[in-house]
Amino acid sequence: MVVVGGFWGDEGKGKIISYLALKDRIDLAARGGVGPNAGHTVCYQGKSFKLRMLPTTFLYEKCRLRLGAGVLVNPKILLDEMRLTNSEGRVGLDPNCAIIEDKHIEADKGSEHLSKKIGTTGTGTGPCNVDRVQRIAKTAKDIPALSRLLVDVSAEVNGAIDGGQNVLLEGTQGTFLSLYHGSYPYCTSKDVTASAICSDVGVGPRKIDEVLVVFKAYVTRVGGGLLPNELPEEEAKRRGWAEIATVTGRARRAAPFNFDLARKAVELNSASQVAVTKLDVVYPECIGVRDYSQLSKEAQRFIERIEATVKIPVTLIGTGPEVDDAIDMRKKSH
Numbered sequence: 001m002v003v004v005g006g007f008w009g010d011e012g013k014g015k016i017i018s019y020l021a022l023k024d025r026i027d028l029a030a031r032g033g034v035g036p037n038a039g040h041t042v043c044y045q046g047k048s049f050k051l052r053m054l055p056t057t058f059l060y061e062k063c064r065l066r067l068g069a070g071v072l073v074n075p076k077i078l079l080d081e082m083r084l085t086n087s088e089g090r091v092g093l094d095p096n097c098a099i100i101e102d103k104h105i106e107a108d109k110g111s112e113h114l115s116k117k118i119g120t121t122g123t124g125t126g127p128c129n130v131d132r133v134q135r136i137a138k139t140a141k142d143i144p145a146l147s148r149l150l151v152d153v154s155a156e157v158n159g160a161i162d163g164g165q166n167v168l169l170e171g172t173q174g175t176f177l178s179l180y181h182g183s184y185p186y187c188t189s190k191d192v193t194a195s196a197i198c199s200d201v202g203v204g205p206r207k208i209d210e211v212l213v214v215f216k217a218y219v220t221r222v223g224g225g226l227l228p229n230e231l232p233e234e235e236a237k238r239r240g241w242a243e244i245a246t247v248t249g250r251a252r253r254a255a256p257f258n259f260d261l262a263r264k265a266v267e268l269n270s271a272s273q274v275a276v277t278k279l280d281v282v283y284p285e286c287i288g289v290r291d292y293s294q295l296s297k298e299a300q301r302f303i304e305r306i307e308a309t310v311k312i313p314v315t316l317i318g319t320g321p322e323v324d325d326a327i328d329m330r331k332k333s334h
């Protein structure tokens with residue numbers, strides 16, 4: 001399965017992926033996507049983890065955690081996260097991952113165009129991808145501190161799929177941040193749709209069974225660029241939609257759920273299933289609900305309208321911050 005974001009990132013992929021990891025006992029997860037510009041939050045048993053490099057499947061202790069060759073690695077962030085999650089021994093990264101250095105972070109933060117106009121996360125990912133395209137970036141095999149972690153990730157992932165193991169490819173950012181299909185120039189520094197996530201890890205399209213696209217029950221974005229039907233800040237606050245960004249601490253801009261964008265995201269990713277997160281933020285009476293029949297009629301109508309629009313099933317619904325606050329409809333249909 002490939003999991004991707006359907007809007008501009010921050011859809012709640014971390015929550016959905018950690019639910020899947022525990023519920024489906026994911027044997028191996030490999031992250032694709034850009035790099036530590038991502039921020040995936042996991043809340044479990046009262047503890048909250050904010051991950052920028054490791055797959056958010058770490059909660060399931062038997063899951064092997066991998067970073068695909070396409071991902072940019074900041075060694076310090078990666079090693080810190082391994083300590084935080086106590087995951088040494090089950091982490092591996094591809095020798096071809098490119099390395100973010102201080103000069104990339106300085107170039108990102110110091111560029112008027114990137115930091116002010118585009119509103120990047122300032123994590124150095126864009127300038128590092130520039131060096132990669134120039135073929136001058138360092139790669140993981142050049143870094144002694146990472147040598148113990150190097151594995152051929154594509155070989156391992158393909159082998160695991162062929163052996164019938166449960167494999168998840170974790171996307172980052174969101175469909176409309178794609179360099180190719182997103183709101184250019186207000187986007188990230190590479191494609192982040194499902195095909196790109198597969199390519200980052202080194203898996204071809206014939207090996208993918210399911211593509212899960214994650215939508216939040218409302219839309220947010222950080223940084224510049226168009227946000228259709230954007231709410232004034234006061235209104236976003238009143239509705240409880242004014243989030244703070246995981247990586248940058250900036251206020252996220254907010255808008256109501258966008259059905260047209262959802263339809264387009266399903267198309268761009270060839271999605272086969274939808275997850276809807278934070279339903280409880282839009283419909284507070286739904287907080288903590290774990291059975292579809294217990295949702296309010298209004299919330300059910302919202303879910304049904306999504307399904308009617310995108311023409312694939314909503315299989316998972318998030319109803320609270322904890323990993324287990326979820327409705328799983330993969331077996332029974334409503």
Ligand code: IMP
Nearest residue numbers: 009037038119120121173187188222223
């Ligand atoms: P960059 O990826 O840091 O170059 O930033 C480019 C644009 O993508 C900016 O608008 C960022 O706010 C946005 N962006 C990048 N990664 C994420 C993410 O994981 N979540 C939300 N927005 C992101």
Ligand code: MG
Nearest residue numbers: 010039040246
């Ligand atoms: Mg995020």
